[in-house]
Structures are given as C-alpha cells and as structure tokens.
Amino acid sequence: MNEYLSNGRLWRLCQKELRESxxxxxxxxTLVLMPILVYPLLSMALQRLVIGANSKTKEVxxxxxxVEDEEAGGKIRELLIxxxxxxxxxxASPITVTRSNDPTEKDTTSSPVKPSDEIPSYKIEMADRATLDQALSDGRLDLLITKLNIETTKLERGVFPAYTIQAEFRQNDLRSETALSGFRRATQLINDYQAALFRKQIDRKIPVAMTFNATGIFEKADLSSSIAGVIPLVLILMTITGAVYPAIDLTAGERERGTMEALIATPAPRFALLLSKYVAxxxxxxxxxxxxLFATWMTLSFGGLGQALFGKSGFSVLMLLQILPLLVIFACFFSAILLALCSFARSFKEAQAYLIPVMLLSLxxxxxxxxxxxxxxxxxxIVPLLNILMLSRDIMTGQSSLVPAFAAVFSTIIYACATLVVASRLFGAEAATSGSQESWSELLSxxxxxxxxxxxxxxxxxxxxLFPVFFVASNLGGMFEWKGSWALFLNAAILFVLFMLLPLLYSWYRRIDLANTFRLSEGVGRGEPIxxxxxxxxxxxxxxxxxxxxLWMVAFEAYLLFESWSLASQLSEEDKERLKSDFLVVPFWxxxxxxxVAPAIAEEFFFRGFVLSAFRSKLTAFRSVLFTSLLFGLFHVIAGSVLSIEKFLPTIILGMAIGYVAVRxxxxxxxILLHALHNGLVFSMSRFTEQDLARWFGEETKHIPVVWLCGGVLSMALGAGVLFLSSQRNQSHEDSN
Amino acid sequence: MISAENLTKQFIVRGVPLVAVNHLSFQVASGEVYGLLGPNGAGKTTTLRMIMGLLEPDSGYVEIGGVRSTNKSTDIRKQLGLISTNDGVYPWLTVREMLLYFADLYAVDPLLAAERLEELANLLDLRNFIDQRCSTLSTGQKQRVTLARGLMHDPPVMLLDEPTRGLDVVGSQAIFRFIDLLKQRGKVVLLSTHRLDEAERVCDRFGLLHRGNLQFEGTLDELRQATGKQHLVDMFIAFLNAPQGNATQISSPVNIPPNELSPQA
Incomplete structure (x- = not known):
C-alpha cells in the first residue's frame, strides 16, 4: 500500500481520474450550465413564494x-376618523407618494379616488416601546408610531395643528407595507383637504398639517425560515447532481468501457484505486x-431576495463562508455513498437505477x-443528510447551536469514512466474482x-x-432526568456495552485474534523466568x-487554559453548582x-485495544497512538447535551501517555491502571473546595505552583524511563504486529 | 515459470454447488506458449482469475518465480500482464496518459515507465497517435494500445484471455505477432481460448479443459499420436465423445456443439 501512497503516485492516480471527469x-x-439555468428560475420561484407568503394580506x-401612550393613541384615532x-x-385628493426613508423624494400625481385609495381599518395597540418593537419584529404589529408631535399655529381663521409623525414598518413585508401606505394615504388626504380649504378662503402660506416619515426595519417575511430551508436543499441537491455523473463514470463506467478487469488485475490496492476516484x-x-453557492449568492444579493429572507445583512459573505465547509463535508459524505452504490452496479443503467431512489429519498x-x-x-x-441540511438552514437563519453542529460534522465525517471503506470493498468485486450478490454477502459474512x-x-x-449509538446513549441520562448514583451506573453500563462488549463480539464474529488485538497477552513471557x-x-x-x-496536573492546567479562552463547558455557573452538588451527594466509592474503574476498563478495551490495533495494522506506532488519542479526545468532548471542549486537549495527552504504555x-x-488512577485523581480533586485548593496552591493564583509542575515533569520523565527500561523485551513482539 | 497446483474452485449457483475448476495442475516454462483450451464454461476464466488473485481458490495455489499466491497475491500480480477479450481504453485520456497510468498502477518508477513507453511506442507503432485521446483512435489502434498496456510493467508472465474474440483477420494477425514477440522475449504466455484453430497455430503445449477438469495436456504431436486426429477440433470432440480413456475424467460427458469449438465461434 505504501508504494501507492508515496512518491506522488496516489496524486498521479487522482490526476487521471480528475482528467477523465x-x-x-x-x-x-452540470458544473457550469446547471447553476446558470437553475438559479434565475429558482430566484423567480422564491420571489413568488415570498410574495405568495404575504399575499394573505389581501384578506386582512x-x-x-x-402607539406608546393613550394620548398618542387618541390623536391617531382622531386623525384616522x-x-x-x-x-x-x-x-378627490391628488395622491402624493413619499418613499419610505426619504421624505424629500416625492412623486406627486393627481388622480381621482379609487377603491384602492380607501383608508384601511386599523386596530390601535398600546404598550411600552420594547414590547412594540418586538411585536413589529414578530409580525404581530403592522405599523409602529414612534413619534407624534403636535404644534399649533395661530392663523387669522383659527388654530391649525401641525402633526409630525414618525413610524416604523417591516420592509419587504407586504402586510406591513400595506398598513404603512394606508396610513400615509390618510395623512396625505388630510393635508390635501386642509390645503384645499385654504385655497378656497385666502391665498396665503398654509401650515403643513402633516409631516409623516417612516423607517423600514428589515425583518424576515413570515415564511422566511422555511423558505430559507429551500436554499440549502437546492445547494445540496445540486452538489449531488454534480457528483452523480463522475461517480457513475469512474466506477460502473470502468466496467462498460472494459477497463475494470485490467484495473483490478493490477497490484494496486482497491482502496488506493477507489480513493483516487473518490478524490475526483x-x-x-x-x-x-x-x-x-456563488450563483446563489449572486441571485440573492442582486435580486434583493437575500434581505427578504435573511434580514438586513442579506445572504452575507460570512454566511457563505459557513455554508461552504458544510457543503464540502456533505460532498465528502455523499460522494462516498454514490461510489458505494455505483461500485455495486455493473452498468451505467444499473447505477442510475440505484441512484434515482437515493436522490428521491434525500428529498x-x-x-x-x-x-x-x-x-x-x-x-x-446524528441523522445523516438531515443534519447537514438543518445545520445549513440554522446557519442561514442565525439560529445554529454548537452541540448539534458538532454532532452533525463529526458524524458525517465518520459516516463518509465508513461508506468509503464499504465502497472500496464493493468496487471491482463483481468483476472478480460471478455476481453482485456474492460481493454483498462476502462483505457481511x-x-x-x-x-x-x-x-x-x-x-x-x-x-x-458506534458514534450515533454513543451519542444517543450519552443523552439518555438527560432525557430521563436520571440523577445521582443511578445516572453514573447507567453511564458505566453504556460504556461497558459499547466500548468493551460490542468490540469483543464484533472481533469474534470477524475472526480477529482477540488476545492480540486487545493486548490480553503480552506475547512474551513463555519460558521467561518468573x-x-x-x-x-x-x-x-x-x-x-x-x-x-x-498527568492530573496536565488535565488541570489544560482546563484552566481552555477556561481562559472561554472555551470551557457552556454550562452556566448555576448549572455547574447544581451538577457539583448532585455529584457530591453520590458516595465517593x-x-x-x-x-x-469502569471507564478505564471499557475505554481501554476499545481505544488501546481495538482502535490502536486497527491503526497498527497499517501505520507506525507513533501515528497509531496519535490517531487513537485524537479519537479518544473527540469522544470525550461529547458529554450529554453539552460539549466539553476543555476535555479535548487533556484527553489527547492522557491518550498519548496510555498509548505509549500500551505499545511499550x-x-x-x-x-487500564494508569487510566483508572488518572480519573480517580481528577475526581478526588473535584471533591475539594476552592478554599482547599487556595490553601495548597496559594491565594493569588488558581494555577498549580511551579514547584509542583517541575515535580510533575520529573515524575513523568521518570515514569516513561522506567516503563521504557522495563519493557525492552516486548518490542520485538510489538514490531511484529 | 508459472505453476498451478491443484487449483479448485466451487461456486454456489442458486443454491446448487457447481465445481468450476477441479484439482487443476499445470506448469508453463519461460518462452513457452501454453494454450488453456475449452468450450465456454469450461473454467478457463475462473482459472485465470485464480492465477491473478481475483478469486481465492478453495484449494491449491499458484506459484510464479517461487512466490505463492496464497502468501503474496500482490507480488504475484506484479509479475502478470493481462490482455483480455473486452479490454477497453479510457476515452478522455491520451494514449501516453493511459499507459503511464497503468505503469503507476504496477508501481513502475516514473523514469523507467517513460523509457518503456518510448520502447513500446516504437515496437507497437504507437508514435503517430501517442498524444491523441483514446476516443479518437481506430479499433486497430485501440488494440495496439491495449497490448502496450499489458507490457508497460514488463511482466514475466502474460495471460491472454480470449484475445482474438470479436477481432477481424487483421486484428487477429496483430495478436499472433504479439504472441511471437512475447515468446522471443522469453515470457511465459498462458493463452485461454475456445478457438482451437488459432491455438494450434501459436501454442507450444495445450491443456484441454472441460467442466473444470483438465482432459488432456501435451504438445500437438503428442495429441496427434494419442488421438490419431490431425486437428485440435477433431481431437477435442473425440475426447468428449469417447466413452473410455482420458475422457473418463468427465463425470457426465456431453456432446459439445461443434459451433462452440469452431474457428468462427
């Protein structure tokens, strides 16, 4: 395998596939023309949707x-009457149309009264400004009068009041805009009527009876969040469309062209062949x-639809930069699915027959x-496809949250890797065996x-x-509100089942050597003096x-480091206190x-047993330990319904240390002993109060004293040295693995 | 030298076991062309797939240059070149790109691959179209590209699986010349075909395969002596219809329709 991954050979294999595609x-x-054709049409459809969403205004x-107070309410009511x-x-009023934000920009035309000029009916609500703002934003209010000043002017023929009114409305919301134009018409009508009266009596300067300004606030249309969901769906469907043809061509196409047999007869590993196709x-x-994405951005930005859907900032560049990585992750996942399905197919037609239901299912x-x-x-x-779609929707509507986002990204990457492995096993299998069913049954048997x-x-x-099951299981305690000892026992039971029992069963089924994989026997010792x-x-x-x-010092300092970066657990102080008091109730044993003890046994069986051995089958000891530790760290970040990012670094360091111990x-x-001791020490630390810690570490700092840290470094070096010297005999065995 | 020892493969077809290859053993020396002959369904392709390591034999093994397939199927594949009936080309790649791609698949050093490409371009007359896309090539040109592809890693053993099926006279002649070339270069050539007349022209030794069993193995002269027949077609039909003798290995003898064994089949 290595000779195919080195010397740029894999890249040359990828180049061939890319050239072909x-x-x-x-x-x-698909790449160029489809976006050009689809997005203008989509834009038109969305415009209609937005308008359609607001067309119910006609029935209003x-x-x-x-208004903010009763006095203003009374005046407005009088004015409307x-x-x-x-x-x-x-x-018969000459109609003056004033554009919303700019009172100087006027377009005055005269026209007879038309039915559409009628003054609509208004219901007046009174509340404080914050409530009114919120109501306007939510769509419960159609127009908000923010200012009402009345100045009276004494004239020979009497006192004329001059109103200055300011209002806010929801821009791009037809209902709000209709309410605004109705109100504007009312003020204009009074102005014109006053002017006409003056013209009939005395030709002198008349007071401006009404000055009305309105400011539009950018708010999403009623259905904008659901319409915003269309955009990730379209983007994802288009991404799928782009990947479909190359996926078929590079897999089932090999068979139709008659190149498959020659390809799989080469010594190149199937995984390398499929990986190069996957890259393409x-x-x-x-x-x-x-x-x-670019076409979407252009359509939404220059069509004005962006602001209607996403508020004032429209479809921003930041949004674009957040959606792009999601699309890349999705492309990685779905390309693997497509390759797996197409690898199973014997012809273009068969591949298309498999893909159509998948495309429909993804809808x-x-x-x-x-x-x-x-x-x-x-x-x-953790639900494939749905997670990326919903995350994209939430990013677009500014409602995304961290835990589901992490679960979506992490699970999609894992699903992509697993699907790629399945694809590589299916690829070419049909050409070697006599039928497709055998390739499937071989995979499962x-x-x-x-x-x-x-x-x-x-x-x-x-x-x-494992990941989806673990993720659901780690939320079980929260779902049933289990507390105290029961929650801890449940957690331990889950760990035993997922990390120890199932890997053991899986390994037994796949006839994997249990003693070797789970490091249950050292491989040396027979014949060695007792x-x-x-x-x-x-x-x-x-x-x-x-x-x-x-090691506990590393965990402690890493936690402080993450806390200083504001990356520690997103729990509030009260939640932390509550958890701590719940925790202190549980007996220490x-x-x-x-x-x-339980995590040490279960997790070591999985991580330093199954995972490390799997990596060791292909990689060097250092890389195997590193990758195992990364996975170990990522699994520890998930803690029920929150992310414990602060655990990531210390867990990786602990994983590296235990990995070193396991390999040596x-x-x-x-x-297992090291893991149990470490966890035990950390839990013991958490039983102490802040006063205890201050007494030991000093009042002025939360950090561990330098002398302690120096002692820790020395202890770690000594420990590694002692292990190194004690395990000299084991290395020939480890190397043979 | 290639050696197949006791190769056996059984498939389960609709729940019924079918022995595709039954305890097959043969050896082919360097510079020798060995014809693995038999009608459709005789087990030729299954045998070749076991040699290539695409199918795992139920029992037995293949050994090339002292390396056994059971231990190192990757090392075995590096020593094999395959030219097959349905060989195609990549339409969007140039001839040069396609040949260098296969050199990479056989882990040939890029510098060596470039040298070999030049050599094969001269030998198989590819020079005029080496930088053309394969989709623009004629059938004959595509065939030459396929032959060059099989030699890019200079394998000591060449497997030819029905190489002339569907080819016209000119195409078939090119294959015969190619086999001569391989022989001159001291390659082990294993030719699998049901066209016995062609085999007669190019093979040094033959293995007659029917229903997975090797019915007879020897040179043409040995076959003639044993059967009293002049041509392979007649010999094979005689073997299959004979109630006794070598054909007794056949568990349930059947008459093979002559068209399956004829040169035009």
Missing part, C-alpha cells in the same frame, strides 16, 4: 398599529457546490427542513480466515455504527504510578467505581 463535457455541463381587514370622513365627503468525485462535487429530509417548526435538536445531529488485527476499514465501519516477569511488572506499575502522579508493554492492563 473534467474533460467530459457532461460533467462540465384590519391592521394593527402600535378625519381621514375617513374626508374620503366619505367625496374629496469529491473535487467535482465541491466545484459544483462552489459554482452553485425527504429536505422537506423536513422546510417545516418551520422542526427544531434542529441534539439527537437530529463471517470471514473464513483468522485475522491477527482488525484493519482500519473495519474500524471506520465500527465507528460509524522473577523476570515479576520484576518487569513491578517496573510497569512503578512507571504507571509516576505517570499518573503528573460509586464515583470511583463508575467514573474511574504490549499489554492492556498497565494502561
């Missing part, structure tokens, strides 16, 4: 008008996504996102041969199955004790058993 006119058609018989009476007198499909999908989650009342909850974060270690592909598939063995294990325990004496000793047990 990008030189094909059909790919280019009464508009809601807000006067306007109505003026109209009823049959006064993802590239085309991402290019399509970019073209579509289902799309329609869910169009429902305005469907919230993107934490658990929906129990292997005939025993394997020493799981491979990385199996790990990806297991992770894709005293040597005892001495070696004393060394392991001493090394582990020294390491654990230092329960905490140690469920928080230190070739056994799982010293790692």
């Amino acid at each position: 990008l030189r094909d006119r059909r790919t280019l058609f 018989t009464e508009y809601v008008l807000g 006067e306007a109505q009476q003026t109209l009823e007198r049959g006064f 499909v993802v590239t085309v999908a991402v290019l399509t996504a970019l073209a579509n 289902g989650p799309g329609l869910v996102t169009l429902m305005p009342n469907v919230q993107f909850t934490t658990l929906l974060g 129990r292997p005939k041969k025993k394997q020493m270690l799981p491979d990385i592909g199996e790990l990806a598939i297991y992770l894709a199955l 005293w040597n063995r005892i001495a070696r294990w004393i060394g392991y325990v001493a090394g582990v004790l020294l390491l654990s004496a230092a 329960v905490v140690l058993l469920t928080g230190a 000793t070739g056994s799982l047990f010293p790692g």
